[in-house]
Amino acid sequence: MxxxxxxxxxxxxxxxxxxxxxxxxxxxxxxxxxxxxxxxPVVDTTTTEQAVPLDNVVYFDFDQSLLKPSTRELLIQHADRMRGTSAHVRLEGHADELGTREYNLALGERRANAVRDFLVLQGVDPANLEVISYGEERPAVEGSSEAARAKNRRVVIN
Known part of the structure; x- marks a missing residue:
């Protein structure tokens, strides 16, 4: 016992x-x-001149096009600013140099489409969003280190 x-x-x-x-x-x-x-901070979004600038780069993991939870918060803030405006936004998908040129173009497009789809779900007019992929052709950081590759796996919101 x-x-x-x-x-x-x-x-x-x-x-x-x-x-x-x-x-x-x-x-x-x-x-x-x-x-x-x-x-x-409380931001008056009626004019873009007074708005606090948001980071315009969304990063992805290796060989992935899934949005990270931290990325979603940033995209919600972008969607809040885009909703109800007629401003055209270009979503530029990028990849690191690993993989073939064709594969990286497709991966960059999948990444940009993931961002576009999320913004549309948040109420942004899809007609105002343009998706383009540069694949590995326009690296943000030159080099073949993992740190450089991580900076190149991105979507830029312009």
Missing amino acids: LKSVKAGLGLACVLAVLGGCSSTDTDDSAQTQQMTQTQE
Whole structure:
């Protein structure tokens, strides 16, 4: 009986530690999100001259065209500014030098289309969005290091 009590207490301790760890992560992410929301500047979007400039580059992982969660937040901000305007925006897809020229052109197009599709889902008029792929032809950073390649796997919002 003493062994089963010890085993039960040990199991309870392990569950308490695991439960504490999981609730801390959730609380931290909620606090971080809440802090981010309260620290964002209030911007009058009626004129673009007064608007705080947004980053216009969206980065992708190697051989991927899926949007990252952090990228989605940036694109939501872009969509808020584009919605209801007639401004034309060009989405330029790029890739690193790995792979064939044809493959990289297709990958750049998939990346630009992923950004376009997300913006359209946010209410941006698709007629105002132009997609073009440069593949590996216009690198942001010259070189064949992983750091250079990571900067070249992108979509530029112009």
